[in-house]
Amino acid sequence: MKILLTGATGYIGQRLLPLLAADHDVVCLVRDARRFSLADLLPEALQARVTVAQGDLLKPDTLADVPTDIDAAYYLVHSMSGGSENFFQLEQQSAHNFTQLLNTTAARQVIYLSGIANDHGLSVHLRSRFAVEKVLAKAENAQLTVLRASIIIGSGSASFEIIRDLVEKLPVMVTPRWLNSRCQPIGVRDIMFYLTAVLDNPACFGRAFDVGGPDVLAYRDMLLGLAAERGYRRWIVTVPVLTPRLSSWWLYLVTSTTFSLAQSLVESLKNDTVCDPTKGIGAVVPHECMSYRAALALAFQRIEQNEVVSSWSDAISSGTMRQNYMDAIQIPKNGMFFDRQFVPFTRPVGEVLDNIWRIGGDRGWYKTDWLWQIRGLMDKAVGGPGLRRGRRSPSRLRAGDPLDFWRVLVADKASRRLLLYAEMKLPGEAWLQFRIIDQEDGTHALEQLAAYRPRGLAGRLYWYSVLPFHGIIFKGMARNIVRYRDNAPEPAAQPQLVEP
Numbered sequence: 001m002k003i004l005l006t007g008a009t010g011y012i013g014q015r016l017l018p019l020l021a022a023d024h025d026v027v028c029l030v031r032d033a034r035r036f037s038l039a040d041l042l043p044e045a046l047q048a049r050v051t052v053a054q055g056d057l058l059k060p061d062t063l064a065d066v067p068t069d070i071d072a073a074y075y076l077v078h079s080m081s082g083g084s085e086n087f088f089q090l091e092q093q094s095a096h097n098f099t100q101l102l103n104t105t106a107a108r109q110v111i112y113l114s115g116i117a118n119d120h121g122l123s124v125h126l127r128s129r130f131a132v133e134k135v136l137a138k139a140e141n142a143q144l145t146v147l148r149a150s151i152i153i154g155s156g157s158a159s160f161e162i163i164r165d166l167v168e169k170l171p172v173m174v175t176p177r178w179l180n181s182r183c184q185p186i187g188v189r190d191i192m193f194y195l196t197a198v199l200d201n202p203a204c205f206g207r208a209f210d211v212g213g214p215d216v217l218a219y220r221d222m223l224l225g226l227a228a229e230r231g232y233r234r235w236i237v238t239v240p241v242l243t244p245r246l247s248s249w250w251l252y253l254v255t256s257t258t259f260s261l262a263q264s265l266v267e268s269l270k271n272d273t274v275c276d277p278t279k280g281i282g283a284v285v286p287h288e289c290m291s292y293r294a295a296l297a298l299a300f301q302r303i304e305q306n307e308v309v310s311s312w313s314d315a316i317s318s319g320t321m322r323q324n325y326m327d328a329i330q331i332p333k334n335g336m337f338f339d340r341q342f343v344p345f346t347r348p349v350g351e352v353l354d355n356i357w358r359i360g361g362d363r364g365w366y367k368t369d370w371l372w373q374i375r376g377l378m379d380k381a382v383g384g385p386g387l388r389r390g391r392r393s394p395s396r397l398r399a400g401d402p403l404d405f406w407r408v409l410v411a412d413k414a415s416r417r418l419l420l421y422a423e424m425k426l427p428g429e430a431w432l433q434f435r436i437i438d439q440e441d442g443t444h445a446l447e448q449l450a451a452y453r454p455r456g457l458a459g460r461l462y463w464y465s466v467l468p469f470h471g472i473i474f475k476g477m478a479r480n481i482v483r484y485r486d487n488a489p490e491p492a493a494q495p496q497l498v499e500p
Contacts, residue, residue, distance in 0.1 A: 001200060002069055004029060004107065006057070006098070007076030009036060009400065011157060012113060012195075015188065016074065019196055021046040027067060029053050040398035057094040063101050070105040072199060073098075075112045075136060078129075088128045095135035107142040109205060111198060113191070114148045116184070116210055118279075119271040126271060133208065143205035145198045147191075147281075150212055150273035151222070153295040154188025155302035156392065162265070165255035167226045172235045176247040178269045179220045179238055184212030187295030190287065197285045204284060210275035213289040219269060222292065229296045253380065331419075331431050331451045337463050339450040339470050341478035346443050349416065349436055354395070355481045356418050356434045356446075357411070360404045361391035366484060367476035371469060372404075375424070379405055384425040406432065428452055428459035434481070448478040 001024045007013040008028035020026050021042060026049060030036045033054040038047045055063040057077060077094055102110060115129040122130070129148075137144045151159045166173060194211050198204040217225070220236055227234040247266045281287075290298070345352060359365060365372045376387030387404040397403070397411040403420060409431075410419035422430035431451040436444055450470070454460045 001025070001071040002027065002067070003199075004066065004070045004073040004105070005076070006074060007078070010076060010078070012152075012188075012191065013074075013076050014041060015192060016076070016195055017050070018042055018046060019192060021049045024049070026050045027053055027070065029055055029057075029063075029066060031056050034399070036400075037398055057097050057101075058090065060097045060100065063097070066101060066105070068105045070102075070107045072109040072111070073102060073105075073107050073142065074195070075110055075132075088124060088131070091128050091132055092135055095132045099136060099139045102139045102142045105142075107139075109145060109200065110136055110139060110142040111145045111147070111195065112136055113195065114146050114208075116148045116150050116212070116273040116275060118210070118274065118276045122271055123267040125267065126273075144208075145201075145204045145206075146208035147194050147198065148208060148210050148279075149186055149191060150183040150275075151185040152188050152191055153185050153292065153299060155299040157188060157299075158265075159185075160296075160299055162251065162255045163222055163226050167223055167230065167232060167234060169254060170234070171232075172237065173223070174237050174239055175220070176250075176266075177238060177240055178247070178266065179223075179236070180218050181269055181272055182216055182218050183222075183273045184216050184275050185222065185292050185295065186211060186213045187290045187298065189295075189298065190289040193287055194281065194285065197287070198281075201285070207284075208279065209281035209284070210279040211281055211289075212275040213292060213295065215292045216274055217292060225292055226296055229293060229300070331433065331449070332453055335453055337452045337454065339474050341448040341474055342445055343448075343478045343482045344439065344443055344445040345482045347482070349444055351485075352436060352444075352446060352482055353413060353416060354486070355484045356436075357397055357413070358395055358486070359418075359434075359481070360406070361394060363394065365473075365477060366480040367473055371473060376405060379424040382425045385423055426459075427456065427462050428454040446478055446482050448474065448481070450474055 003020055003024050004027050005013060005017060005020065006029045008017055008030055013028075017026065017028065018041070028036065028050060030052060031054070033052050036052055038050055038052070042050065053063075053065040053067070055065060057063070075095070075098060077098070078091075112133060114133055115126050117126050117130045119126075133144070133146050153160050190213065191211070194209075198209075220238070223236060224234065251266060355366075373387065380386030385402070385405050389402045389404060391397070391403050392401055397408050397418065399408055399411055401408040401411070402423075405422065405424040406420035407423050408418070409421050410417055412418075416436040418434045420432040422432070424430075429452070431449075433447075433449040433451070435447045435449075437447050439445055452459075452463055454463055
C-alpha cells in the first residue's frame, strides 16, 4: 500500500513512520522538508520506502506535490499548543483542505487520532477534535476511522513529561480542583498498535472507537502513581481558589511546558476523558493494553537507554519559533553584532565534536551554568520556553530538535558544524554556531560564533546590557568545550527500529 502521513514531524508521527515503512510505501507531507531528515528518523534499509512532499494544509496551492495514487492516509495534525486565538477555525480549515486533497486521490481510508469526548461542557480543544472528525467524514471516497484517546503515556509525551516534572520537583503540591477529574491513560505503544491495526481493516471503516488502558484514574492518582514508581513520597493539597488562568501559570512556571499548552491542558482537564464501553474497539481489534504503571516503567526504561524516539517539544509550537524558521539557516552579515571565539586544539577532532553535540540539557553550557539558569528563569517569566525543555537525546542532535531555549538549524557532524537559533524572548534574533576548522599546520580549531540582529533601539540596548557577561561566558565556554573530557561511550548514531 501507499500511505500518506501528515504530522510526520510530531510526537506520534515520528514513532508511526518506521512502523508503516516496514511494510508499506509512505509519503510524508511536511511544511518544511529542510527540517525532515529521513537519515535521522529511519534505519537505512527503510529510507527508500519513504518520500517527502512539501506543503501546508492551510495553503491548498502548496499541495500539488502530493501523489494521487494514495491508498490510505493518516491525519495527525493538531494545534494543541499553537496558542492561536482562532485555532478552532484554523483546524477546521486544515481538515477541509485535507479532505479536498483526499478527493483527488485513490485513498479508501483516512485514520484520525482524536480525543475522548464523552463528557458534557467540552473544552475548546476537545470540541475542535470532534469538529475535525465531522469534516474528515465528508471525504467522497476515503472512509474515516477515528481513534479517540485520553492521556498518552510514553517517553517524551507532553502528559508524561508534565507529570514527571511535577512529581520530581515538588514534594508538596498545591493543586486545583481539576486534579479530581478522571481519565483513562493509554501507553504510546498501545496507540501505535491500534493505529497500525485499523489500517486497511474494513471492519473499522466509517467507525469511531474509544481507546484506553485498563486503569481509570483521577489526575491526582496519576501523580501519586508516578511518585510510587520512582520511590518518592509526595503530598497533594487540593484548593478551590486556583482559577484556570492561575492553574495555567502554575503549570507553566513549574514544568517545562509552554503557557499556551498549559492553558489548553488545564481547560481540557476539567473534563472526564473515560472510554464509553459501547464505543470500545476490543470486539473489532482485540488487544490487551498495558497498565498505567507499566507504561510509566517503559517510558523510564526508554529514557535510561537513550531511546526516546520523539518528544512533544519537537513540534515548533513548543516554543516561540516562527513556522519558517529554517529560513534563518544562513547567518546574516549586515546589521549584526558578533562575538567570535577561536580556540586551537591538538586533541582528536571526534572528542571535541562529541562535546559540542552534548551541549545543553543535563551537560549544561560548559561555563557559568548559574548565569544560563538565571537567563532561563528570566525567559520563562516573560513567556519564553526557558531551559526546562532540555534536549531529546543527551548525545544526538538533528535539525529541528529543541535544545533548551534554542532550536537546532544545522547538525552536520560530517562538515563539523552545529547551528542554533534562539527561541528565547528577545528584542531581535540570535544565532549560536560551532565549527571545527582545519589549520595550515595540520592542527584544528574550534570557531564559536554568537550572532545577534537587534530589533530597534530596545534590541541594541539589550546587546550592550549583556555585553559585559559575554567575555566571561562565551570565552570560557569555547575553551571548556575543547578541554572537557568525558569517558562515557558515544551511542551509535544509526537510527534503529525501536518499538515505542
